[in-house]
Amino acid sequence: MRAAAFTDLIGPDGVSVIDRPTPEPEPGEAVVDVEACSINRHDLWILEGDSAMVDAADLPFVTGLDVAGVVSDVGEGVSDVAPGDRVLLCPNETCGTCRFCREGPENLCEQFSLYHGGLAEAARVRADRLVPLPDGVPTTDAAALPTAYVTAFRMLQRADVGPGDRVFVPGATGGVGVAAIQLCDVLGARTVGTSSSASKLERVRELGLDRGIRSTDTDEIRERVEEEGKVDAVVNHLGGEFTGLGQSVLRRGGTMVICGRTAGGESTIKVADLFLRHKRVVGSTMGTQNDLRRLVDLVAAGDLSPVVDETYPLDETGAAFEAMQERESVGKLVITP
Ligand SMILES: NC(=O)c1ccc[n+]([C@@H]2O[C@H](COP(=O)([O-])OP(=O)(O)OC[C@H]3O[C@@H](n4cnc5c(N)ncnc54)[C@H](OP(=O)(O)O)[C@@H]3O)[C@@H](O)[C@H]2O)c1
Numbered sequence: 230m231r232a233a234a235f236t237d238l239i240g241p242d243g244v245s246v247i248d249r250p251t252p253e254p255e256p257g258e259a260v261v262d263v264e265a266c267s268i269n270r271h272d273l274w275i276l277e278g279d280s281a282m283v284d285a286a287d288l289p290f291v292t293g294l295d296v297a298g299v300v301s302d303v304g305e306g307v308s309d310v311a312p313g314d315r316v317l318l319c320p321n322e323t324c325g326t327c328r329f330c331r332e333g334p335e336n337l338c339e340q341f342s343l344y345h346g347g348l349a350e351a352a353r354v355r356a357d358r359l360v361p362l363p364d365g366v367p368t369t370d371a372a373a374l375p376t377a378y379v380t381a382f383r384m385l386q387r388a389d390v391g392p393g394d395r396v397f398v399p400g401a402t403g404g405v406g407v408a409a410i411q412l413c414d415v416l417g418a419r420t421v422g423t424s425s426s427a428s429k430l431e432r433v434r435e436l437g438l439d440r441g442i443r444s445t446d447t448d449e450i451r452e453r454v455e456e457e458g459k460v461d462a463v464v465n466h467l468g469g470e471f472t473g474l475g476q477s478v479l480r481r482g483g484t485m486v487i488c489g490r491t492a493g494g495e496s497t498i499k500v501a502d503l504f505l506r507h508k509r510v511v512g513s514t515m516g517t518q519n520d521l522r523r524l525v526d527l528v529a530a531g532d533l534s535p536v537v538d539e540t541y542p543l544d545e546t547g548a549a550f551e552a553m554q555e556r557e558s559v560g561k562l563v564i565t566p
């Protein structure tokens with residue numbers, strides 16, 4: 230089978246299509262013919278050599294977390310899925326025995342890690358991590374959900390976002406950003422978001438963003454967000470200077486949830502403002518398999534349409550990473566092996 234592998238950690242030019250043996254399922258596993266697999270900033274970090282997880286000794290490395298496709302084979306002891314089933318992978322890898330695996334939520338697992346290997350014609354996965362896909366949910370749409378949408382969904386839960394709340398989403402045009410905007414819409418919350426691009430912001434407005442601010446200047450953004458008052462919650466996937474910005478526009482008792490570091494791995498917190506105004510800053514990673522099931526249900530019911538900017542065949546995977554690096558896209562980029 231063919232796989233799009235990282236053969237050099239130099240950015241998009243480091244992706245090559247290689248041949249690999251077609252995987253055989255071990256007990257408890259299934260092999261999925263991959264119809265669609267979305268890419269995430271997480272994969273781009275690896276490709277740029279900016280991830281502690283993968284180094285030169287691990288090459289060639291096949292990434293790809295968000296696998297959707299059709300089961301082609303199952304291993305011993307697998308009864309929940311069968312060849313021919315349309316499925317979506319929850320990429321969580323957990324130990325199954327720690328206190329968080331026993332009591333939940335499973336994404337806090339002490340050994341938490343992620344599946345990699347979906348940028349290929351076939352993927353060998355744990356069968357109990359497969360979520361069935363109803364007929365009305367195309368695999369291309371489904372592949373958008375497991376990382377970006379689940380992460381945004383969990384972040385909104387952590388911030389107790391509800392109807393009428395106002396949520397600030399700096400960087401509202403990417404995977405997590407667009408997911409947060411759409412899910413706020415589902416929850417009846419209002420949104421204010423930013424982008425460096427007027428045209429991308431316009432597209433996100435069409436997807437439900439209530440107020441767009443085209444700026445990268447944190448002072449200007451602060452002023453413009455506060456024209457309508459402080460916000461109830463901040464979905465912060467950028468880190469860096471956007472953490473200070475998020476804290477300053479947060480209302481008394483509000484919550485900022487952080488899941489990423491695109492704009493910088495270190496941020497400054499104003500300590501007195503934090504305790505005097507009872508603000509909360511919490512970290513969050515991914516979500517649970519049940520979160521993913523709920524999102525699939527929302528898509529099946531027609532309440533959520535994942536935003537896929539473009540699809541690419543396997544041998545154009547490098548071009549997809551280039552589009553992400555160049556900040557050209559709105560929503561998700563999906564590879565269709
Ligand atoms: N912890 C977790 O479980 C988890 C899960 C998913 C994602 N993440 C993290 O969340 C972040 C977003 O991931 P993603 O896959 O949604 O990425 P993405 O699609 O590439 O995000 C693009 C968004 O980020 C903005 N952006 C890009 N570079 C920027 C910069 N230097 N300064 C300010 N804004 C910038 C873009 O703004 P423009 O509109 O101006 O181009 C756009 O809105 C990443 O840091 C990722 O690692 C974490």
Ligand SMILES: [Zn+2]
Nearest residue numbers: 324327330338
């Ligand atoms: Zn565990």
